[in-house]
Amino acid sequence: MSNITLDTIRKEFGSGQDSIVAVEDIDLEIRDGEFLVLVGPSGCGKTTTLRCIAGLEDVTSGRITFGDKDVTGLRARERDVAMVFQNYALYPHMDVRRNLGFGLKLSTKLPAAEIDQQVEEVAEMLGIEELLGQKPKELSGGQQQRVALGRAIIRDPEAFLMDEPLSNLDAKLRSQMRTELQTLQHDLDVTTVYVTHDQTEAMAMGDRIAVMNHGTLQQVGTAEEVYRDPVNEFVADFIGSPSINVFDATVDGARLDGPGAFTYHLSETAPVERLDTVRVGIRPEDITLVDDGIELGVNVLEPMGNENFLYATLGHQEVTARISPTNRPQPGRSVSFAVDEAALYLFDPETGDSLKTKRDGEVPSGPDSIPNREGVQSDVGTGAGTGSSTDPIEETIE
Amino acid sequence: MREETRREAVWQFLTYGFILLGAVVTLVPLYWIFVASTLKESEFLSSTDPRLLPGDSFLGNFGALHARENVQFVGRVGEMTQYVDLGPVYIAYDFWNLWNMGAIESSIFVAGIYTVLSLLLCSMAGFAFAKYEFRFKQPIFYAILATLILPIQLLVIPLFLLMSQIGLTNSYWAIILPWLANPLGIFLMRQNMRSIPDALLESARMDGATEFQLYYKIALPTMKSSLAALSIILFLFQWNLFLFPLVILDQGKYTIPVAINQLVGAQRVYYDQIMVAATLSIIPIFVLFLFLQKQFVSGILAGSVKE
Numbered sequence: 001m002s003n004i005t006l007d008t009i010r011k012e013f014g015s016g017q018d019s020i021v022a023v024e025d026i027d028l029e030i031r032d033g034e035f036l037v038l039v040g041p042s043g044c045g046k047t048t049t050l051r052c053i054a055g056l057e058d059v060t061s062g063r064i065t066f067g068d069k070d071v072t073g074l075r076a077r078e079r080d081v082a083m084v085f086q087n088y089a090l091y092p093h094m095d096v097r098r099n100l101g102f103g104l105k106l107s108t109k110l111p112a113a114e115i116d117q118q119v120e121e122v123a124e125m126l127g128i129e130e131l132l133g134q135k136p137k138e139l140s141g142g143q144q145q146r147v148a149l150g151r152a153i154i155r156d157p158e159a160f161l162m163d164e165p166l167s168n169l170d171a172k173l174r175s176q177m178r179t180e181l182q183t184l185q186h187d188l189d190v191t192t193v194y195v196t197h198d199q200t201e202a203m204a205m206g207d208r209i210a211v212m213n214h215g216t217l218q219q220v221g222t223a224e225e226v227y228r229d230p231v232n233e234f235v236a237d238f239i240g241s242p243s244i245n246v247f248d249a250t251v252d253g254a255r256l257d258g259p260g261a262f263t264y265h266l267s268e269t270a271p272v273e274r275l276d277t278v279r280v281g282i283r284p285e286d287i288t289l290v291d292d293g294i295e296l297g298v299n300v301l302e303p304m305g306n307e308n309f310l311y312a313t314l315g316h317q318e319v320t321a322r323i324s325p326t327n328r329p330q331p332g333r334s335v336s337f338a339v340d341e342a343a344l345y346l347f348d349p350e351t352g353d354s355l356k357t358k359r360d361g362e363v364p365s366g367p368d369s370i371p372n373r374e375g376v377q378s379d380v381g382t383g384a385g386t387g388s389s390t391d392p393i394e395e396t397i398e
Numbered sequence: 399m400r401e402e403t404r405r406e407a408v409w410q411f412l413t414y415g416f417i418l419l420g421a422v423v424t425l426v427p428l429y430w431i432f433v434a435s436t437l438k439e440s441e442f443l444s445s446t447d448p449r450l451l452p453g454d455s456f457l458g459n460f461g462a463l464h465a466r467e468n469v470q471f472v473g474r475v476g477e478m479t480q481y482v483d484l485g486p487v488y489i490a491y492d493f494w495n496l497w498n499m500g501a502i503e504s505s506i507f508v509a510g511i512y513t514v515l516s517l518l519l520c521s522m523a524g525f526a527f528a529k530y531e532f533r534f535k536q537p538i539f540y541a542i543l544a545t546l547i548l549p550i551q552l553l554v555i556p557l558f559l560l561m562s563q564i565g566l567t568n569s570y571w572a573i574i575l576p577w578l579a580n581p582l583g584i585f586l587m588r589q590n591m592r593s594i595p596d597a598l599l600e601s602a603r604m605d606g607a608t609e610f611q612l613y614y615k616i617a618l619p620t621m622k623s624s625l626a627a628l629s630i631i632l633f634l635f636q637w638n639l640f641l642f643p644l645v646i647l648d649q650g651k652y653t654i655p656v657a658i659n660q661l662v663g664a665q666r667v668y669y670d671q672i673m674v675a676a677t678l679s680i681i682p683i684f685v686l687f688l689f690l691q692k693q694f695v696s697g698i699l700a701g702s703v704k705e
Binding site: 054 | 597605607608611
């Protein structure tokens with residue numbers, strides 16, 4: 001086991017003027033035994049990055065090291081990593097037993113009996129012993145997924161690489177496999193790089209999350225860090241569901257004037273000094289309905305059971321809010337809301353960089369400073385392996 | 399509703415009728431050849447008394463064919479010329495001479511070797527064209543396809559010169575080698591191998607497979623039905639080859655089409671013997687097809703249904 005280090009890796013497809021930069025100078029260190037999730041919208045270069053680590057793509061420049069070993073020039077089969085593919089890529093002409101044993105047969109000199117024994121062990125670990133004699137086409141999606149995992153596990157590799165392994169499963173199975181995967185990774189303690197476009201999955205599973213966009217690495221951090229302290233508007237927008245409300249506002253000293261009735265007086269003006277306009281971000285759960293505040297026109301109310309989603313307009317701006325299930329404003333009517341300054345995000349209108357995030361507005365380790373525990377918790381705290389035990393959110397829940 | 403059912407029934411009747419007609423048109427000549435091979439020449443050439451049922455002259459006709467001097471259709475027991483004499487026991491070590499091959503054995507031998515080698519070559523080339531990127535890939539592929547339009551007649555003289563230069567005249571290699579890289583075979587394999595998901599190959603690469611192992615452990619086994627279909631096509635191609643074997647081979651090495659041609663003499667055409675030879679020549683193909691039928695049909699249909 002070892003860390004995986006990406007040292008300014010760059011991947012271009014094509015050559016000359018037609019070349020497309022898929023991955024642009026990424027620096028990333030994946031710690032030993034860590035579960036790192038690469039997340040981003042489609043085409044952001046996350047899969048290409050994973051394939052570079054796997055050795056399925058050659059990097060254009062940069063270095064990849066596993067521990068002290070430079071693997072940049074090595075082929076996939078020389079790198080001792082295992083990969084789980086989105087469509088599982090099971091060998092259709094081999095039964096499960098041979099699928100599982102194939103890697104050992106090719107990459108080791110183990111006798112057949114030994115391989116067979118390991119196959120049995122892994123099959124037992126994954127609960128697929130009774131499927132060993134079957135061909136992949138006879139298996140259900142979940143079973144195929146397990147075989148694909150088993151094929152990776154059996155080789156006891158330096159690292160697991162997973163390319164959207166759950167995306168072909170239905171929602172229920174997906175969340176079940178998500179937990180199983182995390183438990184498995186925790187038990188095996190193998191460095192894992194996991195690619196997904198689903199931010200919920202990323203938040204739930206990753207020890208750390210690496211957010212990518214347009215081939216560049218935006219931010220690496222725990223789920224809580226990227227959620228509460230995003231480096232820019234893209235990360236703030238991408239992480240969190242429903243996504244953050246962002247709109248333009250003009251700056252007049254300490255006063256922000258946004259769309260519709262939005263006016264806000266900042267007590268701390270340092271972030272917006274020397275700016276004429278700013279991008280204001282408000283997480284849906286930070287919107288609190290009050291009697292006297294900023295006016296919203298209610299469009300749609302979606303009851304979720306444990307909360308209600310409120311879709312409203314602020315001037316010409318669409319706004320989403322998560323409100324208590326007992327609160328049921330009528331569509332067509334208007335309501336007023338307030339937002340705590342600590343919960344406000346401010347972004348530079350030119351660069352999109354964060355000027356102020358929730359973290360900046362936080363009094364360290366004070367539970368009272370967290371504006372809306374419930375909202376944050378439902379997104380961040382669902383995964384078993386998420387966050388550390390020092391997570392202030394989890395403490396407040398207890 | 400009832401009107402629709404009736405129309406459907408009529409359609410079905412017409413469709414099956416058409417298929418049946420096609421089958422009859424194809425099979426009647428074959429049947430006639432078989433019947434003719436069991437009759438005396440005068441019987442099946444008679445215009446007044448057409449015969450549709452087999453007679454009993456097959457063995458007689460076959461005997462006449464087998465007794466011919468100028469062409470040996472079915473092999474004969476050869477003479478052991480080289481052997482170790484151990485007193486009561488002779489151990490021959492020139493097995494080749496134990497059996498003097500006739501045209502049928504030659505054809506099976508040549509077409510068999512050709513099929514195996516060509517399958518290997520075509521599938522490798524198809525795999526490369528389908529799954530690898532290399533310089534001038536498209537132009538090379540189109541150049542290979544373009545050779546399909548060259549008729550064999552055009553190639554006979556240059557090929558003959560080439561073969562005599564490399565000393566392969568009157569060798570079976572002369573009729574095997576020139577067609578090994580079969581453009582149709584390469585095209586078929588390339589088309590079929592494109593359907594192998596890249597992830598499957600990458601997965602095997604991650605599992606430690608070399609590029610050659612990808613080919614024979616992953617690509618070939620998943621292409622079984624296409625290979626079966628192609629093997630029939632290749633076997634038949636070599637089986638039916640006539641002009642070049644006629645030119646390059648000596649009488650003792652003739653393949654079936656050339657041997658049959660020898661039965662057309664200057665003074666006389668031996669129709670009875672031709673019919674026996676033709677009947678015999680169908681048998682190996684028939685056996686091969688029976689053997690590969692299941693794979694063959696699924697190979698033709700492969701890709702037509704979304705799986």
